[in-house]
Every structure is written in structure tokens, then in C-alpha cells.
Amino acid sequence: MRKVIITECYTDSLMLKVITRDHPDLQHQYGCNNVSRTMQTKFSDAFAIGIIDNDKHGIAYLKDFTEVKNIGALCLYKHTTRLHWFITISPAIERFLLDTASQSGIFPTDYNIPSDLNGLKAITKSETSKHNPNMRRFFHALVHANATGFVTIETWIKDILEQKLIH
Numbered sequence: 001m002r003k004v005i006i007t008e009c010y011t012d013s014l015m016l017k018v019i020t021r022d023h024p025d026l027q028h029q030y031g032c033n034n035v036s037r038t039m040q041t042k043f044s045d046a047f048a049i050g051i052i053d054n055d056k057h058g059i060a061y062l063k064d065f066t067e068v069k070n071i072g073a074l075c076l077y078k079h080t081t082r083l084h085w086f087i088t089i090s091p092a093i094e095r096f097l098l099d100t101a102s103q104s105g106i107f108p109t110d111y112n113i114p115s116d117l118n119g120l121k122a123i124t125k126s127e128t129s130k131h132n133p134n135m136r137r138f139f140h141a142l143v144h145a146n147a148t149g150f151v152t153i154e155t156w157i158k159d160i161l162e163q164k165l166i167h
Contacts, residue, residue: 003025004047005020005048005049006049011135014139019157020157028130032059035052035059036061040061049087049161053093054075054092062077064080065080065086073089074088075088098115098120100149103148103149104146104147106141110141112134113135123135
């Protein structure tokens with residue numbers, strides 16, 4: 001069975017490449033609603049995980065899910081009938097990255113990454129962020145530091161793909 005991971009922003013895509021060690025079916029759809037739409041149409045019968053920011057607009061498809069786990073900035077949802085999952089990052093990827101780095105003793109500036117929210121947003125909102133070597137090194141540092149948020153995402157994805165969390 002095909003197991004797809006779909007991200008909503010360029011930075012999520014790069015982060016997931018690092019966390020999952022280049023999962024073979026990692027895809028990107030720009031925006032939460034496009035992730036949702038792709039899961040519902042193109043992958044309706046597939047095993048799919050969507051990674052989205054828990055932004056202020058929300059998505060209607062999330063109403064078909066139940067919350068499985070919630071630990072601070074990360075929440076895991078399971079579809080009530082399909083093999084679909086969502087991991088939401090609250091409030092958004094940039095705050096999550098800065099908080100995760102701070103908790104792990106990692107300094108973004110050591111990787112030529114801004115340590116302020118607006119500066120980081122200027123990088124993450126660009127399509128070039130998915131190829132940014134500084135971001136990749138920053139993500140690798142967080143993985144190697146066993147940053148709590150990264151470990152949680154990695155564990156959830158691994159457990160979902162190995163079907164350990166199926167209810």
C-alpha cells in the first residue's frame with residue numbers, strides 16, 4: 001500500500017526530508033487546504049499523513065478526524081474511517097522551530113538562520129527554503145540534539161507508517 005506524506009509549506013517539506021531521511025513518497029502542496037484536497041481526492045484510498053500549520057483559518061476536512069495525541073505545539077489526528085492522519089503544528093512552523101531550537105540549546109544564528117520570528121518567516125515563506133543548505137544544517141542539528149518536537153514528529157510518523165497507532 002502506498003504511504004504518502006504531504007506537507008503544506010516548503011520549510012515543512014525540507015524538515016520532513018531530514019526527519020524521515022528522505023521518505024520516498026514525500027510530497028508538497030502549498031497551503032493547508034491544498035494538502036486536505038489532495039488527501040481527499042488523489043489519495044482518498046491511500047495511507048496518507050498531512051503535515052500542516054494549525055493556522056487561524058482551519059480546514060473543514062479536519063472535522064472528520066479525532067484527536068489522538070496533543071503535546072503542546074503538536075497535535076495528531078486520525079480520520080474516523082480512512083487511513084488518513086494529520087499532524088498539526090501550532091501556531092505555525094516558524095514559532096515551533098524557534099521554540100524547539102531554544103529548548104534544545106541550538107542557536108539558529110550558528111547556522112545563518114535568523115533567530116527572530118519575522119526574520120525566520122522571510123526565509124520560510126520563500127520557495128528556495130526547500131533547498132536552503134543552512135536550513136538543512138539547522139534541521140540536522142535539531143535531529144542530532146534529539147530536539148523534543150522533532151523526536152515527537154519522527155516517532156509519530158514512524159508509528160503511523162508501521163501501523164502501530166491504528167485504532
